[in-house]
Amino acid sequence: MFKELVGFVNTILWDYVLIFGLIGVGVFMTIRLRFPQFTRLFPALKKMVQGIINKEEVEEGKMTPFQALSTAVAAQVGTGNIVGVATAIAAGGPGAAFWMLISAFFGMATIFSESVLAQKYRETKDGELVGGPAYYIKNGLKSKGLATFFSITCIIALGVVGIMVQSNSVAGSVSSAFGVPVIAVTIGLAIIVALILMGGMGRIASFAETVVPIMAGAYILGSLVIIFMNLENFVPAVKSIFIGAFSPGAIGGGVLGITVQQTIRFGLARGLFSNEAGMGSTPHSHAVADAKHPAEQGFTAMIGVFISTFLICLSTVMVNLASGAYNGSIPSAQMAEGATIMTQNGFAAGFGTFGGMFLSICLSFFSLTTIVGWYFFAESNVKNILRTNSIIINAFKGIVLTALVIGTLIDPTFVWELADMSMGIMAVPNIIALVLLSKEVKFILDDYDSKVLSGNIHWEYEYQNLEEKKDKKKSVLRKGLSTTILK
Known part of the structure; x- marks a missing residue:
């Protein structure tokens, strides 16, 4: 009964609400921002590389733009x-795959926003620093109720169900690849994740900026080797992507029964799931970046979608x-397991x-970094709805590790369906905002452009400064009270 309910909700969300909502907001923001995908992406990439070379440093409690991107x-x-x-x-x-790339193109404008x-x-x-959709819903839309709803759905979607996936x-x-018992893999993964989470934001940022470039680079390189080894199939493969996007039956084989609607649905849904543009997850890391201007971090965020979909997802397809x-x-009942085996066969x-071992290692690192990133995002929402202290945060870490263990015991296809549902619900309030x-x-983009011309790129961080002013005011009051008592 519960499985049928999950399937029904996913049909409503992904066949109607989110397909139009996420792509719609992407198209809308692309036009409103004058196609930033063409004019902003590569200058941002160049600036980020310069920041890495110069070894940017930031205060404790913040991330460099590159660390924020790596975490995202x-x-x-x-x-x-x-x-x-x-x-x-x-x-x-x-x-x-064609519709996956379309979702990523428009998703760049969404993730900038x-x-x-x-x-x-x-x-x-x-x-x-903390931030994300719950904070711009609360402070921008002035809707605490919708912000709380987002936080709750985000905690469940990323901190529980997402970890299980x-x-x-x-x-x-x-x-499957190494013949290691599932329980042994589970224990090892839980220990590694626990050690990373114990280090807080600093260790998460350091882990992400170290592991992500190596992880992504190794997978892309391995994929390129496979493609070059089968170079005679490259052009037919590209052709099948474009023909199959509009006429699946025309390419023959096992896809004769696939409709155009199915092709668009799976392409857009998995594309949006992989790059997370509009889902409301990655803004949590970009919020804590020590950028001179919000627009600069928005440009950097676009790089994340480019890496995730245009490089890594396309590598898997090819x-x-x-x-x-x-x-x-x-x-369909064995889709998740069958798709994994299919890719293992490719390598x-x-x-x-x-x-098979190479893919398993890459998948393990991909999953590990995602678990760490999603925990960080979910924790930001715990801080939004609860008065946080070490007890609450440690309890939440315990919940995350428990979900990690339970996830290894559930049917793979059903776990993916749960993830689609929970993340789909999470995305709705974010799209509205x-x-x-x-x-x-x-x-904000116009403000940045005007300041670039004047050479004075600076932004007054309203809510961050408001909190700092409150802290300073409390400190002054405490000092004044102490002085009065001493007198």
Whole structure:
């Protein structure tokens, strides 16, 4: 009964509400911001590289723009980029990859909007910056009720169900590739995650900026090797993507029964799931970046979508199609497991036995970084609805680790359906906020452009400074009271 309910809710969300909502807000913001994907992406990439070379440093409780991007990419690049993408082309045909790229293109404008709003309406709590959709809904829309709803759904979607998806994929993949018992994989993963989470924001940021570039680079390099080994299949693979996007049956094979609607649905849904643009997750990391101006961090956020979808997701698609591993006739009840095996076969076609191990290692690191990133995002929402202290935060860490363990014991396909539902519900209040606050996003971008011309890029962080002023005022009052008592 519960499975049927989850399936029904997902149909409503992903076939209607979110497909139109997420793509719609992406198209709307792309036009309103004058196509920032073409004019802002590569200058931002150049600026970020310069920041890495110059080894930017920030105060405790903040992240450098690159650390914020790494934490965001850590969350974006997970099982969705391998298992989710493979599922999309298995269920929707090769053409699903085309719609995946379309979602990413418009998603860049969406994630820019999320990031600048998160920067503007962030707050300082316990000496650390916090921000995200709940904060710009609360401070921008002045709606505490909707902000609380988002926080609750985000905690469940990322801190519980999302963690279960990641651990489930790791346990199954490692157990299959290396013959290690699932319980051993679960214990090892839980210990590693616990050690990272114990270090707080500083350790999470350091872990992300170290692991993410290596992880993403290794996967892309491995995929390129497979593609070059099957270069004669490259052009037919690209052709099948474009033909399959509008006429799935025309490419033959196992996708004859796939409709255009299915192709678009799976492509857009998995694309949005993998890059998370509009979902309301990644703004939490971009909010705490020490950027001179919100727009600068918005440009950096766009890089995350480019890496996640245009580089990593497309790598997964091409490995499956070019290697000949693609299988369009996997039963729907075994879709998640079948899609993973399909991709393992793609790497095994080039690397032999090591291919399955390589994919398993990549998947493990992808999942590990996503678990850490999603925990950080969920914790920001715990701080929004509860008066936080070490007891509450440690209790939440316990809940996350428990979800990690439970996730390895649940049916893979059902876990993915739960994730689709919980993250879909989480995205709804965020989409509403992005539309209603779009005027402010445009103002922030125009403000940045006017200041670039004058050479004085500076932004007054209203809510962050408000919290700091409150703290200073309390400090002055305490000093005054102490002086009075001494007299």
